[in-house]
Amino acid sequence: MSGNILVVDDDPNVVEILSESLRNKGYSTVSASDGEEALRAYDEHRPDLVVLDVVLPKKDGFAVCDEIRARDIHHDVPVIMVSANGINDSMVRGLRSGAQDCIKKPFSVKEIVAKIDNQLMQAQHRRDLREQNLQLEDEIERGQADYSRINRELKKRVLDMRTLFGLSQDLNRLRDPEELIRVFCLTLVGQLGVGVTALFYAFDDVDDFLSYAGGSGISDGVLRSVRLSREIALSKHLLAKQNVARLTDEDLPGDARREAEYLMRFGFDYAYPLVVKSRLIGIVFIGQKVNRQDYSAGDIELFKSICTSAATGLENGRLYAELQSTYLSTIKVLVSTIEAKDAYTRGHTDRVAEYARMIAEEMKLTKREVEIVSFGAALHDIGKLGVYENILNKPGELTEQEWEIVRSHPEVGANIIRNMKFLESACDLVRHHHERLDGKGYPDGLCGAQISVGARIVAVADSFDAMTSDRPYRRAYSIEESIAQLKAQGEKFDQEIVAYMETLVRKGRLRR
Ligand SMILES: [Fe+2]
Ligand SMILES: [Fe+2]
The missing domain is CATH 3.30.450.40 (GAF domain)
Known part of the structure; x- marks a missing residue:
């Protein structure tokens, strides 16, 4: 073993014999002969172990041991108390002062060297344990920092995922x-x-x-x-x-x-x-x-x-837009085949769609609402596909039965587009473009606010175009005459919408 041992005893013979023996075993030694000198030597030489006599001048061994413990809180420097009195009393007091072991005078060199070896080994062991402890604490601290970092990253990921999920839902909508x-x-x-x-x-x-x-x-x-x-x-x-x-x-x-x-x-x-x-x-x-x-x-x-x-x-x-426009053009082609057979209604659908869009824009409806109105107006007479051509083009008066077939066109039209996802928003406008505010329209006899704004707009645009078109039995009315007629039929048409239409005419934006 090696180490520096502080030997404290007021008997120079004990000091000399013990120091000599320890040096022979490979230790280096310093010595002190009273309590105060012992503390000074401790501070100066920082020994690895102290052999401390109990009875000392100036400061006894217990007091010195107390002060050493105050300086060495980890008990890295073992203290072995040497006592001439009853070993039991000294042992108890010594251990209370923080000594690691006691030995009674007279002692054999072999015995005390064995105790010193043992105490130095234990001290080394305590230091190793403390070192490992510190390393473990360090690792735990690093682990906690890692854990917090991972936790933060995970939270951010979850937030990012939510953002993405919300965004892709928005974008799909x-x-x-x-x-x-x-x-x-x-x-x-x-x-x-x-x-x-x-x-x-x-x-x-x-x-x-x-x-x-x-x-x-x-x-x-x-x-x-x-x-x-x-x-x-x-x-x-x-x-x-x-x-x-x-x-x-x-x-x-x-x-x-x-x-x-x-x-x-x-x-x-x-x-x-x-x-x-x-x-x-x-x-x-x-x-x-x-x-x-x-x-x-x-x-x-x-x-x-x-x-x-x-x-x-x-x-x-x-x-979606491409599909919608393909659909719309297909339907427009279908509708135009009906119109093509009747010189009087040629271009009717396109004009009604245009008038309805202008009115909706003048009313400051939302972009989406304007879209639905012009879409519905473009489809409003699609049900005429189901009305016999000979009835539509009959020059003379229609029979009541024929009128019934003609009046079925809004319902037939709504049924045609009902199951087409892209067209469903226009369904209501197609079905209700012949309703009247007084409830005397068809097919459902809705009145007033029961009729949607879109359907009321299409009704005005549709009648305006009919009035400004030639008919087999009359010439076309002028725009002014037509507006006057619409204004005179408050029981049929929404007068607010008629007023918007009149504004468009006044601004010169609506022409035949
Ligand atoms: Fe119609
Ligand atoms: Fe029409």
């Missing part, structure tokens, strides 16, 4: 690309804290250019004049990469770099391509975060996911 783009930009601002963002979009699938479609944090006017080619430069690079690109990226080819440098003037830093079935339908640009912090890897992933949802939503909207 929204058919209007303008509204969809507005929600998309707001999401980028809200979720990622982007300062500026803009979407360049190919409004038509055959467009060669991407045009500014919406954004945030930047004046629309500046960007409206910017058009990006869909085939070359940055578009080509992004389509090939299908990932986020930094506009300062070294690997941008020359033409893409020039375009990127131009776009950086607007404060954009990153670009991401909206790709659907290998076609580039748009590019999203974002600038720095409002708080000027860098985007984390998680931010970039969220950005890409939001963009992908938007791309899907925009594409769905486009397909």
Whole structure:
């Protein structure tokens, strides 16, 4: 064993013999002959163990032991008390003072060396344990920090997932690309804290250019004049990469770099391509975060996911609109085949749809409501497909039975479109365009507010066109005469709507 032992005894013989023996065993020693000297030696030499006589001048062994313990709170330095009195009393008092062991005078060198070896080993053991403890505490602390970090990341992921879920629901619900783009930009601002963002979009699938479609944090006017080619430069690079690109990226080819440098003037830093079935339908640009912090890897992933949802939503909207317009044109063709056989009603459907749309816009209805009104007006007489041609074109008076067939056209029309998902919003307008405010209309005899605003608009537009058209039995009325007739029939027509129509005539916007 090795170590530095402080031997404290007022008997120089004991000190000498013990020190000599310990040195022979490989220890180094220092010594003191009274209590105060013992503490000074302790402070100066920082021994590994103290052999301490109980009876000492100036300060007894118990008091010295107390003070050593005050200096060595971890009990790294064992104290062995040496007592000439009854071992039991000294043992108890010594242990109370914090001594690790006691030995009675006279002792054999062999015995005390064995105790010293044992105590030094135990002290080493305590130090090792304490070291391991500290390491474990450290690991736990690091583990807790990791746990908190993982927990924070998980919470953010859950939040991101909710955002994405909410967004994709919104995007599936929204058919209007303008509204969809507005929600998309707001999401980028809200979720990622982007300062500026803009979407360049190919409004038509055959467009060669991407045009500014919406954004945030930047004046629309500046960007409206910017058009990006869909085939070359940055578009080509992004389509090939299908990932986020930094506009300062070294690997941008020359033409893409020039375009990127131009776009950086607007404060954009990153670009991401909206790709659907290998076609580039748009590019999203974002600038720095409002708080000027860098985007984390998680931010970039969220950005890409939001963009992908938007791309899907925009594409769905486009397909929906295409399908709707294909449907509408098919139906218009069908309706025009009826009109084509009757010179007097030729173009009737188109005119009614146009008048109804203008009235709805004049009434400041929402964009969606205007759409439904013009859609319903375009379909209003579709039920005539089910009315025999010879009745529709009969020059003379109709029999009551024939009138019944003619009057069935709103109901037949509503039944035709009822099961077509895209057309269902127009169903009510088709069914009720011959209802009257006084309840004497058909097919349901609805009155007043029971008739929807849309159906009331179509009723006015429909009658206006009939009045301003030639009939086999009369000439067309003038616009002024027709308006006067509509005004005179308050029991049939909504006079507020007639007033809007009159305003359009006065503004010169509504002509025959
Ligand atoms: Fe009709
Ligand atoms: Fe009609």
